[in-house]
Amino acid sequence: MRLRRSMLFLPGANAAMLSTAFVYKPDSVMFDLEDAVSLREKDAARLLVFHALQLPVYREIETVVRINPLSTPFGRQDLEAAVRAGVDVVRLPKTDSAEDVLELEREVERIERACGRPFGSTRLMAAIESAGGVVNAVSIARSSPRMIGIALAGFDYVMDMQTERGDGTELFYARAAVLHAARAAGIDAFDVVYSDVNNEEGFLKEVDLIKRMGFNGKSLINPRQIELLHNAYAPTGEEVDYARRVVAAADQAERQGLGVIALNGKMIDAPIVNHAKRVLQRAEASGLRK
Amino acid sequence: MKIVKEALAGTLESSDLMVRVAPSPEGALDVVINSEVMRQFGAQIEKVVRETLERLSVTEGLIVIEDKGALDCAIRARVQTAILRAVENPVLEWSALS
Structure with missing residues (x-):
């Protein structure tokens, strides 16, 4: 179980940002070669990211590169740079179908072979940014064993739906669909960015919603949002106490060879034990909720 | 690689550098470095620049670096970008860029 609450x-x-972002300690850093880079700087950004990925400081943190779509003149070179530099995860934007992921997978396999990187070591994730992508979310999520997650990208999606960002109503179906697809495939789900970086209250309200829905975390555009997000995902003291008791009961049952776990006279099954372990993992990463 | 035209890469923002490259009429390789941290890191910056040029097989040209405290990785990336922008039909040889 890898914590992926914050993807910066x-x-x-x-x-400057590529050289220093590790200090903010997000769960994952995402080097963006797509929308955040102007057309005339695509070549420069690709080489900067290629070298930044090889900095020792990024060995301790999960690295993600958002490449340009493979249909653009930049996508394949972006992928060469990312895979050869040892990126952990390639994020494919504008994913509309499983075939988009399979095309990416074939290219990744080719580059891994060419550069001698262990086969299968490059993981993938897909950003879903259209109505078509949301409808195909299950097949996208299940498209490759390399997939670690799918992310909803809100801006393009609401444009495609002929609406605009608001209180979240506009993302109601997409969030539920993407999340269910991820869970059905056994991978992670990431919510949209919250772009009004000065609106802490609005950000926390959205985080509360997506946490309760079951998202692993969010894509973030400002380092200031990391601590807020991690704190919102941190458990309370009560939750940690209960989780410890659940895990202890499970350990005891295993030692005694019992198939049934009981705590205070109530049966506990594997999903509850797994949830308890996730609670303890979050507490270990960020302490108790303040 | 042969520099056939002037090219720029990078910025003058903190932790970055600006690299300007141009063909050399005399066929020499001249590296000029200006840095805010020249006294502490001038020799290291020059070493990184010259190594990067050597790996790209650049043997002549004028290379002017305006450094604002960039890490070695940014220096390599900016020098490579400027050179690739200054040559005819650039081909990315990843082994030479590592």
């Missing part, structure tokens, strides 16, 4: 976007052409 970093503009690929910004040397």
Whole structure:
């Protein structure tokens, strides 16, 4: 179980941010070669990201590169740079179908073979940004064993739906569909960015919603949002106490060879034990909720 | 690689650098470095620049660096970008860029 609460976007052409973002300690950093980079700086950003990925400071943190779509003149070179530099995860934007992921997978396999990287070591995730992508979310999520997650990208999606960002009503179906697809495939689900970085209250309200829905986390565009998000995902003292008791009961049942776990006279099954472990993992990462 | 035209890469923002490259009429390789941290890191910056040029097989040209405290990885990336922008039909040889 890997914690992926915060995925921080970093503009690929910004040397200062690429060199320092690790200090904010997001769960994942996402070097962006797509929308955050102007057309005339695509070449420069690709090389900056290629070298930044090889910095020792990023060995301790999950690295993601958002490449340009493979249908553009930049996508394949972006992928070469990311895979050869040892990126953990490639994020494909504008994913409309499983075939988009399979095309990416074939390219990744080719590059892994060419550069001698262990086969299968490059993981994938897909951003869903259209009505078609939402409708195909299940097949996208199940398209490749390399997939670690799917993300909903709100801006393009609401444009495609002929609406605009508001109180979340406009994302109601898409959030539920993407989340269910991810869970059915056994992978992670990431919510949209919250772009009004000065509206802490609005951000926390949205985080509360997506946490209760079951999302693993969010894509973030400002480092200030990381601590707020991590704190919102941190458990309370009561939750940690209960989780410890659940895990202890499960350990005891396993030691005694019992198939049934009981705590205070109530049966506990595997999903509850797994949830308890996730609670303890979040507490270990960020302490108790403040 | 042969520099056939002037090219720029990078910015003058903090932790970055601006690289300007141009063909050399005399066929020499001249590297000029200006840096806010020249005294502490001038030799290291020059070493990174020259290594990067060597791996790209650049043997002549004028290379002017305006450094604003960039890490080595940014220096490599900016020099490579400027060179690739300054050559005819650039081909990315990833082994030479690592």
